[in-house]
Amino acid sequence: KKWNDAASTYKKIIDEGVYAIDENGFHQLFMQTGENSKEIILASQFQEDTYSHVMLQYLYPEIWGGWHQFSPYNELVKMYECTDGKTIDQSPLYNSNSPYDNRDPRLDYTIMINNRTTFKGTLFISTPGSSSPDRMNKYNWSGYCINKFMDSTFSGNLMNYGGNFTLIRYAEVLLSYLESKMAAGDAISQTLLDETINQVRGRASVNMPPITATDASTLRPIIRRERSVEFAFEGLHSYDILR
Numbered sequence: 001k002k003w004n005d006a007a008s009t010y011k012k013i014i015d016e017g018v019y020a021i022d023e024n025g026f027h028q029l030f031m032q033t034g035e036n037s038k039e040i041i042l043a044s045q046f047q048e049d050t051y052s053h054v055m056l057q058y059l060y061p062e063i064w065g066g067w068h069q070f071s072p073y074n075e076l077v078k079m080y081e082c083t084d085g086k087t088i089d090q091s092p093l094y095n096s097n098s099p100y101d102n103r104d105p106r107l108d109y110t111i112m113i114n115n116r117t118t119f120k121g122t123l124f125i126s127t128p129g130s131s132s133p134d135r136m137n138k139y140n141w142s143g144y145c146i147n148k149f150m151d152s153t154f155s156g157n158l159m160n161y162g163g164n165f166t167l168i169r170y171a172e173v174l175l176s177y178l179e180s181k182m183a184a185g186d187a188i189s190q191t192l193l194d195e196t197i198n199q200v201r202g203r204a205s206v207n208m209p210p211i212t213a214t215d216a217s218t219l220r221p222i223i224r225r226e227r228s229v230e231f232a233f234e235g236l237h238s239y240d241i242l243r
Contacts, residue, residue: 003184010177014195019170025205027109031151032163041168044235048162055165057158061112061124061145062133066158072111072144072232080107080229085209087225105206110232112145120152148233167235171200175230179223188214197226 013019020038028034035043046053060066081104082091093102100113108117114136117124125132126143136143151163178196182188193211201208211226213219 001183003180007177007180007184007186010173010180013173014177019173021170021174021199021203023204026106026203027148027205029169030149030163030166031153033153035164035166039170040164040166041170041173043164043166043168045164046162048156048160050162052160052162053165054159054161055149056151056154056161056163059146059149060158061119061126063122063124064119068134068139068141068145070146070233071141072146073142074144076228076232077107077111077144079225080104081208081225083208085211104208104229106229108147109205110146110148110229112147112150114143117147119147119150146233165235169231169234171230172236174200175223175227182216182219182223185216188216188219190214197223200226200230 018038019041022029022034022037022039024034024037029037029039034040045051056066058067058069061068078088081087082093083102083104084091084093086093088094088099088103091102095101100107100116107113111117112119112124114126115123124134124145126134126136126141126145128135128137128143134141134145149163149165151161154161154163174196178188178192181192190212193214198210200206202210211219211222213222
């Protein structure tokens with residue numbers, strides 16, 4: 001809880017100007033083509049045939065030759081706002097009959113959704129009772145699958161993947177700086193919001209409405225929700241879950 005020290009440290013990183021929010025595409029950050037992005041601060045380094053890893057084998061659905069070892073829960077899916085910046089229990093854009101429409105683009109970038117997500121030209125199907133190897137009544141699956149690290153540019157052995165695994169991105173610095181300032185009791189201005197959380201939400205491939213709440217009681221759940229949808233399944237996110 002050394003909020004002032006934390007804020008000071010994050011501000012130094014921001015002022016150095018070395019890192020920046022990547023406008024080239026949120027999903028690309030988690031593929032080999034994006035591993036040299038200026039947004040990535042720290043990543044586990046891998047190289048095909050030399051220092052490779054098997055993450056794709058675990059993540060890929062069975063229809064693409066993977067083991068489908070991870071199955072996101074609907075509690076995470078419900079956290080993604082609608083495109084008007086309101087939660088699904090507040091937004092008039094939300095329709096329970098088509099619950100994935102009009103949602104934060106990071107939902108589709110992060111989660112494979114039954115009869116919605118297409119990967120390498122094939123539709124992901126997890127319908128119970130279907131012939132799909134990923135049908136949700138085959139194992140203890142939720143019907144969802146992780147999409148975030150599914151690298152469509154890779155066509156090699158899934159157990160010999162050379163893509164890096166991101167641990168800390170510049171988005172972490174911006175959101176943590178804002179959170180530290182808020183937790184320290186500092187006044188939160190619209191300028192500070194625009195320099196931090198709204199940079200993260202406003203990247204071209206996400207383009208979610210800016211946050212305007214400046215009081216801590218309103219802002220705190222917004223920051224925590226933003227962290228959840230921005231960093232889902234990434235290196236440090238498990239610590240957020242514990243927190």
